[in-house]
Amino acid sequence: xxxxxxxxxxxxxxxxxxxxxxxITVSQDQEAxxxxxxxxxxxxxxxxxxxxxxxxxxxxxxxxxxxGVRKDIIKALKEIQIPNLRWPGGxxxxxxxxxxxxxxxxxxxxxxxxxxxxxxxxxxFGTHNFLNLxxxxxAEPFISANVGSGxxxxxxxxxxYTNHPEGSPMAKLRKENGREEPWNVKYWxxxxxxxxxxxxxxVEYYTNIYKQYATFMGSGGNEDELYRIAAGATGDDYxxxxxxxxxxxxxxxEAVGLxxxxxxxxxxxxxxxxxxxxxxxxxxxxxxxxDEFVRKHIEVMEKYDPEKxxxxxxDEWGGWYDVEEGTNPGFLYQQNTMRDAMIAGATLNxxxxxxxxxxxxxxxxxxxxxxxxxxxxxxxMILTPTYHVFKMYTVHHDAQLLPVxxxxxxxxxxxxxxxxxxxxxxxxxAGNTNISLVNIxxxxxxxxQFDLAGLDVKNIEGQILRSDKIQDHNTxxxxxxxxxxxxxxxxxxxxxxxxxxxxxxxxxxxxx
Ligand code: AHR
Numbered sequence: 001x002x003x004x005x006x007x008x009x010x011x012x013x014x015x016x017x018x019x020x021x022x023x024i025t026v027s028q029d030q031e032a033x034x035x036x037x038x039x040x041x042x043x044x045x046x047x048x049x050x051x052x053x054x055x056x057x058x059x060x061x062x063x064x065x066x067x068g069v070r071k072d073i074i075k076a077l078k079e080i081q082i083p084n085l086r087w088p089g090g091x092x093x094x095x096x097x098x099x100x101x102x103x104x105x106x107x108x109x110x111x112x113x114x115x116x117x118x119x120x121x122x123x124x125f126g127t128h129n130f131l132n133l134x135x136x137x138x139a140e141p142f143i144s145a146n147v148g149s150g151x152x153x154x155x156x157x158x159x160x161y162t163n164h165p166e167g168s169p170m171a172k173l174r175k176e177n178g179r180e181e182p183w184n185v186k187y188w189x190x191x192x193x194x195x196x197x198x199x200x201x202x203v204e205y206y207t208n209i210y211k212q213y214a215t216f217m218g219s220g221g222n223e224d225e226l227y228r229i230a231a232g233a234t235g236d237d238y239x240x241x242x243x244x245x246x247x248x249x250x251x252x253x254e255a256v257g258l259x260x261x262x263x264x265x266x267x268x269x270x271x272x273x274x275x276x277x278x279x280x281x282x283x284x285x286x287x288x289x290x291d292e293f294v295r296k297h298i299e300v301m302e303k304y305d306p307e308k309x310x311x312x313x314x315d316e317w318g319g320w321y322d323v324e325e326g327t328n329p330g331f332l333y334q335q336n337t338m339r340d341a342m343i344a345g346a347t348l349n350x351x352x353x354x355x356x357x358x359x360x361x362x363x364x365x366x367x368x369x370x371x372x373x374x375x376x377x378x379x380x381m382i383l384t385p386t387y388h389v390f391k392m393y394t395v396h397h398d399a400q401l402l403p404v405x406x407x408x409x410x411x412x413x414x415x416x417x418x419x420x421x422x423x424x425x426x427x428x429x430a431g432n433t434n435i436s437l438v439n440i441x442x443x444x445x446x447x448x449q450f451d452l453a454g455l456d457v458k459n460i461e462g463q464i465l466r467s468d469k470i471q472d473h474n475t476x477x478x479x480x481x482x483x484x485x486x487x488x489x490x491x492x493x494x495x496x497x498x499x500x501x502x503x504x505x506x507x508x509x510x511x512x
Contacts (some may be wrong), residue, residue: 045090048331094148117330147191188500233258318371336384462487
């Protein structure tokens, strides 16, 4: 009798352990979408120290530069294979007069950067600087153009200036300014946040304006080469997407935008580094809302566009906190910790898993602003935890999505819970399987078991980004405090892969 009850207890214990382990099925589906590399896009606004004293130090600077742009930043961005760069805003875009930023430097008028600190913009970084930088980076330019305070004519002229080969007044002007060949800019944002800084418009009003701009911008005979992105909703404003999808003819639109920032409270955003677990949990809760927003905006789009002709572009996303003490509140300069790595890893997994409709995204922002991948101080530059996540995830660029199915264990905090684990997977052209996993749980390790049957995975290599404290970050004195290291805490046998994910870590596993 005793032996039977011992067996029974052992059986129950084993069952309990198995029940606790999360099983993740990864399958191959020929119909699954390709994860557009443009999901890994970036954003550089004329804001604070993003362009000036960030990317651009000027060609007389002692800091090594190429035509005024820091060489260390160029190198860092090439290493993460930056696919596109959005510019010049943001809110700044709807105040920007592009013609003030071309021609001889000494003749360029100045303006007040009304949205960001009221500082003087001297227009020394303009269209040529930006488009040449994109060429140097091997990134597609994404110009977000002025609708709020601009004119249709200015917009048409800008498109012709950048794209018209010759014979037009704008092509002539470009050549006079030293650039013979057009840059052929494909991606154009038609305004930015038109419900707010772009002009406080209703979507019904903007929709008409959108159609007007979209009609005339391609009048140089090159409209087939343009990818027009309508300024989209923020968060859960599904009505915005609904009206655009319903009222704009498909011949005039290639994508609808969406913005969502992980902000715990717009009045009290909390510190970028000295936060506690309560703030961390709230930030993660806000960040994970991206999944619901993306899903529901896609549902609206499906209603009007089941053929998926119009894409969803999340052209601003990231964590937004209080500025660092002693810095200009209008400059949005914040440090970047393991919390930001969690936001980046989980958000990019969301985009990958919705890549049937999400074709582009832009983290806000690249250098020295909000959830930056690069921070600079004088001649020093550091790579943030967010940068390292982008580096680890390059394996997903243009790879075919492998759909995943699982029920996440919970990350509990004071009676509330969030899904602890997020996963996405893809198969690249060489046939390698790549899996990215994030455990946002601030306290607990989670074990997961993958069913990879049918994927022919024999050998796996792993990388991890982790640290001892969620608040950990890189500093100018300790730039390598957080870096990618080798990950070995997994076991592969017969298509089964068991992985132990440490608390608040990002892991990428790749078959070789
Ligand atoms: O990224 C900072 C600002 O956030 C952008 O200028 C604006 O579009 C958004 O509100």
